[in-house]
Amino acid sequence: xxxxxxxxxxxxxxxxxxxxxxxxxxxxxxxxxxxxxxxxxxxxxxxxxxxxxxxxxxxxxxxxxxxxxxxxxxxxxxxxxxxxxxxxxxxxxxxxxxxxxxxxxxxxxxxxxxxxxxx
Amino acid sequence: xxxxxxxxxxxxxxxxxxxxxxxxxxxxxxxxxxxxxxxxxxxxxxxxxxxxxxxxxxxxxxxxxxxxxxxxxxxxxxxxxxxxxxxxxxxxxxxxxxxxxxxxxxxxxxxxxxxxxxxxxxxxxxxxxxxxxxxxxxxxxxxxxxxxxxxxxxxxxxxxxxxxxxxxxxxxxxxxxxxxxxxxxxxxxxxxxxxxxxxxxxxxxxxxxxxxxxxxxxxxxxxxxxxxxxxxxxxxxxxxxxxxxxxxxxxxxxxxxxxxxxxxxxxxxxxxxxxxxxxxxxxxxxxxxxxxxxxxxxxxxxxxxxxxxxxxxxxxxxxxxxxxxxxxxxxxxxxxxxxxxxxxxxxxxxxxxxxxxxxxxxxxxxxxxxxxxxxxxxxxxxxxxxxxxxxxxxxxxxxxxxxxxxxxxxxxxxxxxxxxxxxxxxxxxxxxxxxxxxxxxxxxxxxxxxxxxxxxxxxxxxxxxxxxxxxxxxxxxxxxxxxxxxxxxxxxxxxxxxxxxxxxxxxxxxxxxxxxxxxxxxxxxxxxxxxxxxxxxxxxxxxxxxxxxxxxxxxxxxxxxxxxxxxxxxxxxxxxxxxxxxxxxxxxxxxxxxxxxxxxxxxxxxxxxxxxxxxxxxxxxxxxxxxxxxxxxxxxxxxxxxxxxxxxxxxxxxxxxxxxxxxxxxxxxxxxxxxxxxxxxxxxxxxxxxxxxxxxxxxxxxxxxxxxxxxxxxxxxxxxxxxxxxxxxxxxxxxxxxxxxxxxxxxxxxxxxxxxxxxxxxxxxxxxxxxxxxxxxxxxxxxxxxxxxxxxxxxxxxxxxxxxxxxxxxxxxxxxxxxxxxxxxxxxxx
Ligand code: SRM
Ligand SMILES: Cc1cc2nc3c(=O)[nH]c(=O)nc-3n(C[C@H](O)[C@H](O)[C@H](O)COP(=O)(O)OP(=O)(O)OC[C@H]3O[C@@H](n4cnc5c(N)ncnc54)[C@H](O)[C@@H]3O)c2cc1C
Ligand code: SF4
Ligand code: FES
Numbered sequence: 001x002x003x004x005x006x007x008x009x010x011x012x013x014x015x016x017x018x019x020x021x022x023x024x025x026x027x028x029x030x031x032x033x034x035x036x037x038x039x040x041x042x043x044x045x046x047x048x049x050x051x052x053x054x055x056x057x058x059x060x061x062x063x064x065x066x067x068x069x070x071x072x073x074x075x076x077x078x079x080x081x082x083x084x085x086x087x088x089x090x091x092x093x094x095x096x097x098x099x100x101x102x103x104x105x106x107x108x109x110x111x112x113x114x115x116x117x118x119x
Numbered sequence: 120x121x122x123x124x125x126x127x128x129x130x131x132x133x134x135x136x137x138x139x140x141x142x143x144x145x146x147x148x149x150x151x152x153x154x155x156x157x158x159x160x161x162x163x164x165x166x167x168x169x170x171x172x173x174x175x176x177x178x179x180x181x182x183x184x185x186x187x188x189x190x191x192x193x194x195x196x197x198x199x200x201x202x203x204x205x206x207x208x209x210x211x212x213x214x215x216x217x218x219x220x221x222x223x224x225x226x227x228x229x230x231x232x233x234x235x236x237x238x239x240x241x242x243x244x245x246x247x248x249x250x251x252x253x254x255x256x257x258x259x260x261x262x263x264x265x266x267x268x269x270x271x272x273x274x275x276x277x278x279x280x281x282x283x284x285x286x287x288x289x290x291x292x293x294x295x296x297x298x299x300x301x302x303x304x305x306x307x308x309x310x311x312x313x314x315x316x317x318x319x320x321x322x323x324x325x326x327x328x329x330x331x332x333x334x335x336x337x338x339x340x341x342x343x344x345x346x347x348x349x350x351x352x353x354x355x356x357x358x359x360x361x362x363x364x365x366x367x368x369x370x371x372x373x374x375x376x377x378x379x380x381x382x383x384x385x386x387x388x389x390x391x392x393x394x395x396x397x398x399x400x401x402x403x404x405x406x407x408x409x410x411x412x413x414x415x416x417x418x419x420x421x422x423x424x425x426x427x428x429x430x431x432x433x434x435x436x437x438x439x440x441x442x443x444x445x446x447x448x449x450x451x452x453x454x455x456x457x458x459x460x461x462x463x464x465x466x467x468x469x470x471x472x473x474x475x476x477x478x479x480x481x482x483x484x485x486x487x488x489x490x491x492x493x494x495x496x497x498x499x500x501x502x503x504x505x506x507x508x509x510x511x512x513x514x515x516x517x518x519x520x521x522x523x524x525x526x527x528x529x530x531x532x533x534x535x536x537x538x539x540x541x542x543x544x545x546x547x548x549x550x551x552x553x554x555x556x557x558x559x560x561x562x563x564x565x566x567x568x569x570x571x572x573x574x575x576x577x578x579x580x581x582x583x584x585x586x587x588x589x590x591x592x593x594x595x596x597x598x599x600x601x602x603x604x605x606x607x608x609x610x611x612x613x614x615x616x617x618x619x620x621x622x623x624x625x626x627x628x629x630x631x632x633x634x635x636x637x638x639x640x641x642x643x644x645x646x647x648x649x650x651x652x653x654x655x656x657x658x659x660x661x662x663x664x665x666x667x668x669x670x671x672x673x674x675x676x677x678x679x680x681x682x683x684x685x686x687x688x689x690x691x692x693x694x695x696x697x698x699x700x701x702x703x704x705x706x707x708x709x710x711x712x713x714x715x716x717x718x719x720x721x722x723x724x725x726x727x728x729x730x731x732x733x734x735x736x737x738x739x740x741x742x743x744x745x746x747x748x749x750x751x752x753x754x755x756x757x758x759x760x761x762x763x764x765x766x767x768x769x770x771x772x773x774x775x776x777x778x779x780x781x782x783x784x785x786x787x788x789x790x791x792x793x794x795x796x797x798x799x800x801x802x803x804x805x806x807x808x809x810x811x812x813x814x815x816x817x818x819x820x821x822x823x824x825x826x827x828x829x830x831x832x833x834x835x836x837x838x839x840x841x842x843x844x845x846x847x848x849x850x851x852x853x854x855x856x857x858x859x860x861x862x863x864x865x866x867x868x869x870x871x872x873x874x875x876x877x878x879x880x881x882x883x884x885x886x887x888x889x890x891x892x893x894x895x896x897x898x899x900x901x902x903x904x905x906x907x908x909x910x911x912x913x914x915x916x917x918x919x920x921x922x923x924x925x926x927x928x929x930x931x932x933x934x935x936x937x938x939x940x941x942x943x944x945x946x947x948x949x
Pocket of ligand 2: 128129130131132133134153154155156163164165166167192193194195220221222223241242243268271358361391392393394402403404405406408435570
């Protein structure tokens with residue numbers, strides 16, 4: 001049995017480089033492993049970046065990075081690939097069931113490298 | 120002040136609604152629910168659909184968050200002194216507030232033989248499982264009770280292929296809902312369907328056969344009904360045993376007495392649903408149970424809601440016959456007890472089997488109630504007007520249904536009785552949230568989510584609110600899929616960006632993107648993972664594999680027609696062994712390898728492609744398989760080479776993207792071993808050629824395919840299938856299989872025949888050319904992916920650690936193969 005954690009005690013407040021910005025496909029996600037924490041990073045059509053937890057709170061599987069990116073009433077979203085619930089990329093809240101949410105993480109680009117902070 | 124420990128006994132629809140309501144209302148204490156059944160609460164109203172193929176999961180309500188569920192756990196005692204409930208296995212649970220939601224139990228009359236094996240009731244999934252099991256060795260069944268539930272049970276027995284009898288004590292069927300005239304019309308319908316109806320009859324005994332199981336039922340007049348299955352459905356009895364045990368007040372004829380706040384004689388204990396006696400009534404319908412749950416929830420949180428009684432209207436479709444009753448209908452029309460001040464207007468067409476009656480006040484101004492059999496159209500439109508001014512002349516209303524309604528619906532009229540939603544609430548929701556369809560209204564108000572009979576009325580309200588119903592794909596496109604298809608085809612659009620910029624708004628979503636991806640692919644726009652197209656694909660298409668419950672993928676190589684050489688079988692075996700994959704023969708005559716991690720997919724497919732395999736498109740809305748039987752090459756009955764044709768067709772249509780998946784089969788003779796008539800297109804060999812059947816379906820709503828062409832030679836057959844498929848791809852809705860598409864077409868099969876065989880629209884040359892283009896431009900998606908480093912880049916577990924397997928994936932062993940270890944949901948939801 002594996003243990004899943006949301007935040008890694010090792011990365012305390014630091015920015016962790018993840019990949020070159022150019023490696024991210026527009027409107028698609030990628031998963032990153034930061035310590036023991038799985039982060040789904042997304043690049044939207046307009047070039048904005050978002051980072052949320054990679055674990056789908058409905059199925060428990062670490063798959064959020066593989067969902068379809070879109071918008072709902074203008075808000076950037078990702079749909080879980082497992083059962084299609086739609087989450088806000090801004091707040092992490094599930095728009096179909098606000099009782100569920102994924103964590104969100106700060107994300108930025110430094111010298112062409114995408115960085116996230118999971119502390 | 121909120122009490123902090125809420126305990127609920129019973130986990131049926133009413134308990135589920137209560138728990139949802141207190142959670143939504145911000146209740147902060149702990150909630151423990153005890154359910155005697157081994158599974159979470161499910162939609163009992165839809166129980167019969169379970170026998171028609173719905174899964175338990177389909178019926179199960181979504182799990183409420185933050186609730187401790189104790190399933191398979193019956194509460195045996197309530198100790199009011201210490202405020203504790205004690206389960207049958209002796210566990211104790213303290214409460215501050217207790218809710219009894221124990222429902223009811225079917226009433227089994229004291230008939231000799233009622234305990235024999237073969238005797239059942241009809242209330243739970245387990246009951247249905249037992250009945251289904253017993254039906255395998257039975258030829259006839261009898262239902263005791265011709266009310267609403269009894270006829271549902273009869274429907275189920277008939278669906279299981281049994282000769283079905285119904286025995287009803289009253290002089291006509293469904294005496295609580297319809298009058299004698301309606302009962303007679305209903306009986307005609309049921310008899311025409313082969314049911315055997317015995318009205319005005321009780322039961323003397325159920326007798327056993329030599330095997331000790333029920334074998335026959337004896338009526339009081341001595342008549343014998345041979346039946347190996349007996350289902351008792353003679354009413355329900357509230358389950359008030361806990362209330363009796365702990366000394367709460369109960370009604371004379373059963374039911375836990377409650378006040379209008381659903382409180383029992385102990386102020387800390389509430390009772391809701393079918394176990395409660397509210398205002399002197401035990402309600403046997405889910406709508407009142409929901410309303411009571413909402414009232415109790417409000418009271419528990421300090422509110423003052425009250426249950427003021429509920430509408431007993433019902434509408435159902437039984438064995439294809441619509442039956443409905445609304446408002447007040449139990450009037451004596453003639454004789455000494457005639458109800459004063461009531462007029463009735465009846466319309467009856469015995470040939471069509473339609474019976475409709477309205478009750479109105481004697482000044483013909485106020486609608487009191489109505490009964491419908493055979494055509495329940497007036498139900499949806501008229502029920503909200505009960506007790507109000509008649510919205511048109513009675514005869515117009517009976518004939519024209521919604522068309523006859525001239526008046527506007529008042530805002531306080533109840534539209535959805537299951538969920539107590541008024542017209543005003545729906546209108547406001549439409550205006551405030553800019554709703555454009557029934558789904559939106561359901562999401563916002565819950566109206567229409569239970570029995571569905573108010574959906575036509577919701578549609579009408581959408582129309583009167585100025586909403587154009589239905590066709591918009593999603594918030595980004597006002598077009599239907601068929602319209603988008605034409606736009607893309609005619610304007611030669613090749614990218615989603617161009618399509619949404621010119622014809623939509625925003626940047627799309629998980630609904631419109633896969634639709635656009637599919638349209639672009641159907642029209643032959645190269646590799647689905649090429650450039651911008653990649654971002655449109657559903658996760659399955661994006662990884663050219665099907666996602667599984669633990670985030671791993673399945674690998675399904677194409678095995679055309681189900682024919683495979685020993686060498687290829689060995690390669691599949693080797694790949695599965697080397698990568699440790701779970702292996703299974705699919706229902707589509709090929710082999711599924713499961714448990715592949717995303718980064719393993721290219722390595723696995725490299726081996727398979729090198730051995731001559733191709734993608735099986737199990738992940739795509741595309742052609743899946745063309746199944747075959749062995750046919751004339753080996754079978755002593757075969758009249759044509761079914762395997763050869765199946766392979767030819769599978770190779771022709773492989774990779775063809777469509778609104779939904781496409782399945783096919785070819786049988787070598789009329790014995791139909793390939794099950795061709797349950798396929799989107801199915802072919803059965805004849806002495807003179809092939810019979811082509813189209814628009815069949817297994818799945819949720821099985822449908823036998825219709826004969827489109829008979830005794831045709833192979834070249835004509837293939838051209839006809841080409842055109843059928845292309846016409847479907849052009850005009851169907853998103854996720855609409857051929858069966859639903861055909862049924863939605865005006866003119867149905869005749870129309871399709873005109874278009875593709877008589878070229879009535881002059882598009883056949885176009886359809887042919889489009890299919891030829893598809894056939895010529897086919898290539899294997901997996902081979903092309905392996906050859907392109909750009910496309911391979913996505914097949915990594917982590918961008919920053921491409922070789923590290925996802926640590927959340929693990930397996931255990933079952934029957935010598937791997938099985939996913941799922942992360943328990945408690946660890947996930949907080
Ligand atoms: C693997 C297989 C079950 C098996 O172990 O045998 C299977 C597995 C799935 N089926 Fe199926 N179906 C499989 C044969 C069938 C059959 C039998 C057949 O094809 O002859 C049917 C009934 C026939 C029919 O479709 O008309 C069938 C009716 C469905 C349906 C209901 C479709 C409907 O129109 O109601 C779904 C749901 C859907 O597609 O929306 C479904 C959906 C699925 C999905 C894709 C559900 C999902 O999204 O995860 C399953 C995943 C496949 C995968 O590889 O991960 N599967 N499924 C079978 C694969 C056959 C193949 O070789 O491709
Ligand atoms: C076949 C069928 C078709 C129906 N069709 C319709 C319809 O078309 N329209 C309509 O309005 N209604 C219909 N109904 C009625 C509807 O299902 C009921 O009104 C509804 O289920 C009542 O909900 P409830 O929660 O009060 O009780 P229930 O659904 O009976 O749930 C009570 C639960 O409590 C459990 N329980 C009882 N005692 C204990 C205990 N001591 N400890 C722990 N658990 C306990 C029971 O096992 C049960 O799971 C139908 C019912 C059936 C059986
Ligand atoms: S369908 Fe006919 S030809 Fe094919 S296997 Fe069955 S009996 Fe033989
Ligand atoms: S009346 Fe049953 S869902 Fe609305």
